[in-house]
Amino acid sequence: MSENACRACRGRTGDLVLDLGSQPACDYFPSRDEPGPDPAYPLQMWLCADCGLAQLAADPTTPEEARGTEPAALTAQAADAVSRVAAAGLLAGRATAAEYGSPHGGSWLGLLAARGLTPVAGDQPADVVVDCFGMMHARAQSAALASRAARMKAGGMLLLQYHSLSAIVRQGQWNALRHGHYAYYSTTALVTMLAAAGLRARTAWSFDLYGGTVLLAAQRAAEDPVGPDESVRGLLADDAAAGVRDPRVLAGLQRDCQVKAESLRAWLSAQSEAGRCVLGYGAASRAVALLRHAEVDSRLLPAVVDASPRKQGLRMPGTDIPIVGPAELTARKPGAVLLFVADLRAEVTACHPEVEAAGGSWIDADAVGF
DSSP: OGGGOOTTTOOOOEEEEEEEEEEEOTTOOOBTTOOOOOOEEEEEEEEETTTOOEEESOOOOOOOOOOOOOOHHHHHHHHHHHHHHHHTTSSTTOOEEEEEOOTTOOOSHHHHHTTTOEEOOTTOOEEEEEEESOGGGOSSHHHHHHHHHHTEEEEEEEEEEEEOHHHHHHTTOGGGOOTTOOEEOOHHHHHHHHHHTTEEEEEEEEEOGGGOEEEEEEEEGGGOSSOOOHHHHHHHHHHHHHTTTOHHHHTHHHHHHHHHHHHHHHHHHHHHHTTOOEEEEOOOHHHHHHHHHTTOOTTTOOOEEOSOTTTTTBBOTTSOOBEEOTHHHHHHOOSEEEESSGGGHHHHHHHOTHHHHTTOEEEEGGGTTO
16 A cells, blocks of 8 residues: 555555564465465555554555355355345345455355346446455455445445454454455444445444454435434444544554464464374465464474365465365364364364364364463
8 A cells, every 4th residue: 555545535644553564475375395485575454544444554465366165154144144135125126236246256146136136247237236245355445435336226225245343353353464355344434435435324234254244235325315224323333332443452453463373372382292183274364374473384283174175285375384185184183173264163063073073173273272
């Protein structure tokens, strides 16, 4: 980000609230045979004092093609979200849908089509415009929101889903920060951004996904005589209580980073000394900074299991830890499996009962030592 100009409002006043130093690009998974060292780049979060948007300070990386598979938890949450929107009557009388998808996969168009909305072709306008974790990947936030607003037909609805900054702050999710994710939305900042684009938040729904996810419905301000309902007002109050606009509060993520990294390394060291085999599960972007900060290599964590065939045979960025297939859970009979994405727990325990059958346990990596 050039000279700390806000990606949304172009303001130049703000604070650096989280600095993870030099980190490898989280979506660059080298071959296991590539010795490294891997290229590393600054990874910092900057909070705009004008509009309150928390954002990636700079990103010289080039996004890689996503290699992951869509978690069952994300699929289930999408179905739940569409059901809630329909139950609120917001799909009634609307015939077409457009989507700005996430590069990590997943789509709501099939769910909307099942409720009578026809997907539009190309850049055509639509009655319902959906963005599920897509806009955070845009370097220029104001332009990205303007393009979505421009796709809305008269009387149209914009549905924006995002990982809540208040959840990130309250749960110390410092490793949500990553290259390629340019914005970390509080409802407060997003309402300000919507207003600048001529839109107004109407209602919202909260989900447990990723520790706290919000789906916000917005309309053009000139077409919305009602204004924000209690759900939106509640989220704004929650933001105020969490201190999402206070740089001193967000700076607590720096302390969380150090404490959690030290706890993870100490726990893995103790497991190794006790002769207990530990594997990781989920070669996710959030695991990259955690493993690097904790200075974990294959001596402490021999492998990370991932269900995506496209990741198997590669290694975790910034380490020598190989990525292997689920068959290793049976072959190695780990005493513990570190789960790097907590939302996968129900899915993986159902798919891999052999872990617990052999006496092993699934452990949330973010909760180790707490």
